[in-house]
Amino acid sequence: MTTTSAGVEQGAPAPPTVTTCEELGQNNIEAREAIIEATEDATTQAEQRAHTKASGKGMTVGSVRSTIPGNSGTMTTSSDGTANALIPNSECGGGTSEQKMGLNKDTRASSDPVHNDAKKKAGVLCENRHVHPGGGKGAHSECKSVNCLTNLGGPMRGGSMTFNVDWRSSTFDQGETSGMPCRDCHKMMCGASAKGPVGCDIKIYLCNHKNEPVELTDDDCTEPAGYSNLCQKVDGNPTPGRG
Numbered sequence: 001m002t003t004t005s006a007g008v009e010q011g012a013p014a015p016p017t018v019t020t021c022e023e024l025g026q027n028n029i030e031a032r033e034a035i036i037e038a039t040e041d042a043t044t045q046a047e048q049r050a051h052t053k054a055s056g057k058g059m060t061v062g063s064v065r066s067t068i069p070g071n072s073g074t075m076t077t078s079s080d081g082t083a084n085a086l087i088p089n090s091e092c093g094g095g096t097s098e099q100k101m102g103l104n105k106d107t108r109a110s111s112d113p114v115h116n117d118a119k120k121k122a123g124v125l126c127e128n129r130h131v132h133p134g135g136g137k138g139a140h141s142e143c144k145s146v147n148c149l150t151n152l153g154g155p156m157r158g159g160s161m162t163f164n165v166d167w168r169s170s171t172f173d174q175g176e177t178s179g180m181p182c183r184d185c186h187k188m189m190c191g192a193s194a195k196g197p198v199g200c201d202i203k204i205y206l207c208n209h210k211n212e213p214v215e216l217t218d219d220d221c222t223e224p225a226g227y228s229n230l231c232q233k234v235d236g237n238p239t240p241g242r243g
Contacts, residue, residue, distance in 0.1 A: 013067035016162040021207035024063040024164035027076045031087045032061045032166065035078065038086045050083040057176070059083060062141040062165040068202060070154020077144040084144065095147025098122040100139040102132035124150040126157040126200035130191045133184055141165070142185040146192070160203040161192065162213055172241030179207055180231050180240045190221035208234045209242050 032054055039051035053059035060079040066072050075092045078084040084094055094100050098121040107115050108131050122131045122138070124146050132138030138147065142163060150156050167178040181189060192202040193216050204216035220230040228238045235242045 013159055015203075016065065016160070016205050016213040018211050018213075020065060020162055021164055021211040021213055024065060024074075024162065024207060025166075025211065027063040027074070028061045028164060028166045031063075031076045031078065031090075034088050035061075035083045035086050039083075046082040050080050050086070053080055054078075054083055057168045057170045060141040060165060060167040062145065062163060062167075064142070064145040064149075064164075065162045066149050066159065068149065068154065068156060068159035068161065071149045071152045071156050072159070073149065073152070075145045075148055077141045077148075079139065079141045079144075081139065092144060092148035094139055094144035095124070095151060096121070099124055099132065099147040099150075100144070101136055102134045102138040104134040108133070124156070125188075125192050125202075126155055129200070130188055132188065137184050140182065140185050141167075142181050143188060146188060156202075157200045158202065160205060161189075162205040162207070163189075164207040167240065169240070173239050174237055174243040175235070175241040177242055178240035179209060179234045179242070181206070182240075183227060186221075186227055186230070189216055193221065194218075206230070206234050209236050 035050060035054040039047045042048040042051050063076040065074045076087055076090060077092050077094065078087060103118060103122050107118065119131050120128050124130050132143055165179045165181060167180060168176060172178060189204045192200045193204045195201050205213040206216065208214045214233045220226045231240055232238050237243060
């Protein structure tokens, strides 16, 4: 389910296609089915929870294809740690404990050098510039993939990442699934896609409800209604959930 490469790719990568989204979507289906099957006769509470979430609501399974030079590969991950370890052929454990745990808001915003080491250990993307919010939000499916890609050792700059997200939640106003990142993962993607010294110049694509890759734009990140507008393009609704 996972292939990685630390080699630098030559030339500009081709943009993702419907086929890219279809292949990533199939990875999600196979991963979720494997998790459900592996926990069918669960003997631990963690496995029982993973089975309940994988077969119902409360778990995201997502796949990403990266063409970032030095950080390329395809990964499938789950927001649930127990489930993530059951994805066949997956080499992405989700990153380091520091990356998955993240740091609190005050520490992330602080310019005090005393926090530099903690932010470096928890950081992802180019120059470790993004640190996930504290409380374990760096263990979301999309974050786990970015953590693992970052840890391949390349510059994490340029190229593209195409995400196919299968987010299932009981909080949606409509539908049972969404292809959207949550707002925290959205901020991470915006940091990756930003240009110049504030970002990493990575093109971010999200597979929509028609399996079409939708590129994350500056307006999706900077406008007050950016998240809702992106949701309309990805899910066909202004809030997460595909009707």
